[in-house]
Amino acid sequence: MDPSHITRAGIVLPVRVDSTGVDGPKYREIATSRWRACGGGWHVPSSVEPTREQRIVEAACAMPTTGAVTGWAGLAWGGGRYFPGVTGGGRLLDVPVALDNRRRIRPRPGVELCEEFLKGEDIEVLDGLPITRHERSVCRLLRTTANLEERVRVLDMAAFDDLCSPQEVLDYAVLRLAGRPHVSRIWQAVPLADENAWSPAEVALRMEWRAQVSWAGLVTNAPLFDLAGNHLATPDLIDPRAGVVGEYNGAEHDEEGRAVRDLDREERYRDHGLEPVVMIGMTRRSRAGFAARLRSAYERAARRRTPATWTLEHPDWWVDTSRVQLRRALTDAQRSVWLKR
Structure with missing residues (x-):
């Protein structure tokens, strides 16, 4: 070249x-x-x-x-x-x-x-450099990665930058990769992927939560509103049926200003009938601590008797950015507002 x-x-x-x-x-x-x-x-x-x-x-x-x-x-x-x-x-x-x-x-x-x-249709040229189409690049990583959580992370982070959605990866694999070595790794990972994850740490949070509560119906980065349509917060994860929300707090959350905002947000969750749980770090020890806190959060949520004053229903002014297809359709002006992350 x-x-x-x-x-x-x-x-x-x-x-x-x-x-x-x-x-x-x-x-x-x-x-x-x-x-x-x-x-x-x-x-x-x-x-x-x-x-x-x-x-x-x-x-x-x-x-x-x-x-x-x-x-x-x-x-x-x-x-x-x-x-x-x-x-x-x-x-x-x-x-x-x-x-x-x-x-x-x-x-x-x-x-x-x-x-x-x-094949030629698998190649595109970007800024003068030939690269394989994003679905193929993702499939290459999935087929050569044994760890399931890492494969899910690849899918989620490719979707984060709107390179390709998990469904586009699956469609490509079905069409082009059937019978290829280690293609089963793609079939295993795609159902666990989420195109609205915002960081690799959130993938670890979601995978650990699923391992502990297999029946939880988790929603990623879903905006929460009060009953008047005001935005309350956007937690990393929420189990809407149980009323449990989850956040991953990395090292940057130790900063004084960020820590105060985290505490205020947790109080806001409780005021509206939600039980928060936090994951700190991705080591085996930190995951064990999260698992214990998660069980306690579900127990508290089951005992709660105060009515919930939150909803996942979007008010008319909100723009949904939860899927790759929706984000690609945004104008530049909309992206500057709704994709500030």
């Missing part, structure tokens, strides 16, 4: 060797520490910071014209904010490059070669 076609700002474009030294390094220079090779005869100065997008471009340099970036890298290039290309422990992930099963290139560090069927 010729990286000179890349138009995205912030990328340092790789260059080929130039005997004059005008448009690229001279042959004797590429052997020094001042330059690093990107594959395919392309080079960038070693001083260039290997940001997420920069790594993607450099990995794509040796890609044939029939290839495309896929997996986490394709989703990141497409605007996926929750596909950083690093593990939770900080290890850089290889950039996956999709190839058809007839074209081989030499393996090199930092690049994962995905040699499988690849």
Whole structure:
């Protein structure tokens, strides 16, 4: 692939060797520490910071014209904010490059070669870089990820940035992937996905809640209103039948101003007949603590006798943004108001 076609700002474009030294390094220079090779005869100065997008471009340099970036890298290039290309422990992930099963290139560090069927309709060009369509990129991640919660997180976070909905992923998998290795991982994850989750932590909250209360009818980020139509809050999760709401509080909630707002919100929930429960952290110990608090919240909700003064029914002035299709239909002005998250 010729990286000179890349138009995205912030990328340092790789260059080929130039005997004059005008448009690229001279042959004797590429052997020094001042330059690093990107594959395919392309080079960038070693001083260039290997940001997420920069790594993607450099990995794509040796890609044939029939290839495309896929997996986490394709989703990141497409605007996926929750596909950083690093593990939770900080290890850089290889950039996956999709190839058809007839074209081989030499393996090199930092690049994962995905040699499988690849048709032209699976590829789109964004800012000069060929990437696989988002549904295929998601399916690649789902098929190569053993952990179920992580697969659900992939689906939810692809939907968060409106790259593709779980239903679009399922439709693509049914049409194109039946019989492929590990396709059952897609079938397992899609029914558990939610296209209105707003962070990976919320996925952990929902999955743990389901593990503890399998019959709960959970709704994600549903706005709550009082009986006069005023917006009360938008909890991370709510079980409307039980009247239990759940929030995930990360480290940022320790800030004094945020902590005060959290307490005020919890009091507001109770004033309107709801029982709040909070999850803090995703470790085994913190999940065990959440499970105990969740059981207590359901017990308190069952004993509550005061009438509920909240509703999930949207007033006329509210704009529903709970699904990918609805968010895509918003105007820019509406997005600036309703998608401030």
